[in-house]
Amino acid sequence: MPSEIHSRLITANHILHHHGVLDGYGGVSVRSIGNPNNFFLADECPPAMVSSMDDITEFRVDDGAPTNPDIKLGWSERYIHSELYKRFPSIEGIVHSRSPDVIPYTVNGVPLKPVTHTAGFLGLYTPVWDINSTHSVLSSGTMHDMHIRDNTIGASFAATFSKSSSTAGAIYNKASSLVMGSSPQGALIPDHTVVLMRGHGMTVIGASLEEAVFKAIYAQDSAKAQTTALLTSVASSGGKVEGKVDVEGGGNIKGGKVKMNGETQFLSKEESVETWKVIKKSVPRLWKGWEWEVDHLPMYINKERA
Numbered sequence: 001m002p003s004e005i006h007s008r009l010i011t012a013n014h015i016l017h018h019h020g021v022l023d024g025y026g027g028v029s030v031r032s033i034g035n036p037n038n039f040f041l042a043d044e045c046p047p048a049m050v051s052s053m054d055d056i057t058e059f060r061v062d063d064g065a066p067t068n069p070d071i072k073l074g075w076s077e078r079y080i081h082s083e084l085y086k087r088f089p090s091i092e093g094i095v096h097s098r099s100p101d102v103i104p105y106t107v108n109g110v111p112l113k114p115v116t117h118t119a120g121f122l123g124l125y126t127p128v129w130d131i132n133s134t135h136s137v138l139s140s141g142t143m144h145d146m147h148i149r150d151n152t153i154g155a156s157f158a159a160t161f162s163k164s165s166s167t168a169g170a171i172y173n174k175a176s177s178l179v180m181g182s183s184p185q186g187a188l189i190p191d192h193t194v195v196l197m198r199g200h201g202m203t204v205i206g207a208s209l210e211e212a213v214f215k216a217i218y219a220q221d222s223a224k225a226q227t228t229a230l231l232t233s234v235a236s237s238g239g240k241v242e243g244k245v246d247v248e249g250g251g252n253i254k255g256g257k258v259k260m261n262g263e264t265q266f267l268s269k270e271e272s273v274e275t276w277k278v279i280k281k282s283v284p285r286l287w288k289g290w291e292w293e294v295d296h297l298p299m300y301i302n303k304e305r306a
Contacts, residue, residue, distance in 0.1 A: 003053055003304050004306070005030060005032070005033055005040065006040065006052075006053045006056055006304045007302060007304035007305050007306065008030065008209055008210075009028065009029075009030050009040055009042065009050075009056060009209065010042075010050050010051060010052070010055075010056075010302045010303075010304055011291050011294060011295075011302060012028045012030070012093075012095075012209055012210075012212075012213050013027075013028055013042055013047040013048070013050040014047070014048065014050070014294040014297075014300040014302070015213055015217075015287075015290040015291070015293075015294055016028055016047060016095060016097070016213060016216060016217070017047040017048045017300075018290070018293065018294055018297070018300075019217050019220070019290075020099070020220070021095065021097045021099055021216050021217055021220055022047040022095075022097055023046075023047075023098070024046045024047075025098045026047070026095070026096045026097045026098050026201065027041055027042060027043065027047065027077070027081075027095075027096055028041075028042075028047070028093070028094065028095045028096075028209070028212070028213065028216075029041040029081045029093065029094045030092060030093050030209040031061075031085055031091070031092045031093070032058065036061075036089070037060065037061050037062065038058050038059065038060055038061060038067060039058070039059055039061060039081055039082070039085055040056050040057070040058055040059075041056070041057060041059060041078060041081055042055050042056050042057070043057050043059075043073065043076050043078055044057070044073065044074060044076075048299065048300065051300075051301040051302060051303050052303040052304060053303075053304060057071060057073075059078055059081070059082060060082070061082050061085045061086050062082075062086065063082070063151065064078045064079045064081075064082035064083070064151060064154070076149075077096060077147055077148050077149070079148050079149065079150055079151055079153065079154030080094070080096050080148050080154055080157065080203055081094050081096070082151070082154060083151060083154035083155045083157065083158040084154075084158045084161070084203070084205060086155075086158070087155070087158040087159070087161070087162070087188055088158075088161070088162075088188055088189070088190050088205065090189065090190075090207060091190070091205045091206060091207065091212075092206065092207060092208045092209060092211075092212075093205070093206045093207075093208055093209035093210070093211060093212030093213070094203065094204070094205050094206075094212055095203065095204040095206075095212050095213060095215075095216035096201065096202075096203045096204075097201050097202055097203075097204070097216055097220070098200065098201035099201060099202065099220045099223070101220050101223045101224045101227070102196065102201060102202045102219065102220055102223045103199070103200070103201060104223075104227070105126070105128075105196060105223060105226075106128055106196040106197060106198045106199060106200065106201070106202075107198060107199055110230075111125045111126065112125070112126040112194075112196060112219075112222070112223055112226065113125055113126070113226065113266040113267070114222055114266060114267040114272055114275075115222060115225045115226050115229055115264065115265070115266055115267070116218075116221070116222055116225055117267070117271075117275040117279065118218045118221065118222070118275075118279055119218050119219060119221070119222035119267075120267055120271060120272040120273065120274070120275035120276035120279065121193050121194070121215055121218075121219075121272075121276045121280075122193075122194055122219065122222060122272070123191075123192060123269075123272050124269055124272065126192065126194050126195065126196055126202075126219075127160055127163065127192055127195050127196065128195075128196040128197070128198055129156075129157050129160040129195055129196065129197050129198065130198040131148070131153065131157075131197070131198065131200070132198075133156065134152070134153045134156045157195070157197070157203070160192070160195045161190040161191065161192050161193075161195055161205065162188050162189070162190055162191050162192075163191050163192070190205060193205050193206065193215055194215065194219050202216075202219060204216040204219060208283075210283050210284065210287045211280070211283050213287070213290075214283045214286055214287070226264070229264045230264055233263070233264055
């Protein structure tokens with residue numbers, strides 16, 4: 001019998017691969033409809049090759065272990081997903097990507113901010129999580145390979161999505177019903193829906209699988225747009241170096257700073273909230289189009305399609 005939730009997850013893998021958000025690495029998961037304490041993830045199969053229920057594993061939210069104890073797992077970052085589902089009951093879909101368009105913003109100190117109306121969900125800034133912050137709690141002999149390999153590191157990463165003391169957090173807590181939808185009473189509400197990972201990539205959460213896919217695609221597009229905007233601003237506007245020339249020191253400029261003539265404009269806090277309030281209504285429309293695209297590309301196979 002074809003499974004609707006498995007079919008949607010297969011389609012999500014194909015859409016994200018088609019858009020370059022996933023390649024051989026990364027993954028997308030969905031919380032189980034019948035049991036919210038479990039989730040599904042194609043953990044061992046490259047996204048483009050996911051084609052049936054056999055490629056998908058069901059995991060427990062509580063500890064990230066497969067529900068079938070006989071399944072043998074190799075390399076895995078399932079704890080990214082399990083700890084986020086555990087911390088935030090309101091989320092239904094997660095995308096973990098190693099997009100090369102996003103990675104520069106994880107290491108260069110330049111904040112990733114929304115420059116387009118389709119990326120208002122980014123808020124005023126996108127936090128960067130550094131796995132080095134967990135090294136003090138890692139057990140002796142643990143590999144420092146930048147991967148989230150256990151629940152402890154996963155919990156540290158998941159906590160980065162909830163920083164209500166920040167300005168962006170205050171905005172998104174106030175507008176949480178717009179960003180993530182309602183949550184059970186007393187449940188944590190994420191302040192951010194995208195968190196960058198130093199030298200690694202990004203993780204995106206959504207109130208639905210389709211929403212998570214949408215945000216992952218447009219977070220990547222926003223990063224591309226921001227990079228282009230910054231580069232063209234420098235190329236066309238130029239700038240000048242301000243400071244005092246030290247003649248005796250060989251002409252070095254003391255306290256030199258580059259002041260650009262042009263300046264990239266980002267969405268304001270009001271624009272971030274209001275654009276997402278409007279744009280989120282179009283998620284089903286975009287999903288329908290993306291689904292049609294991958295269904296008509298012969299390289300993608302979905303055996304669970306009804």
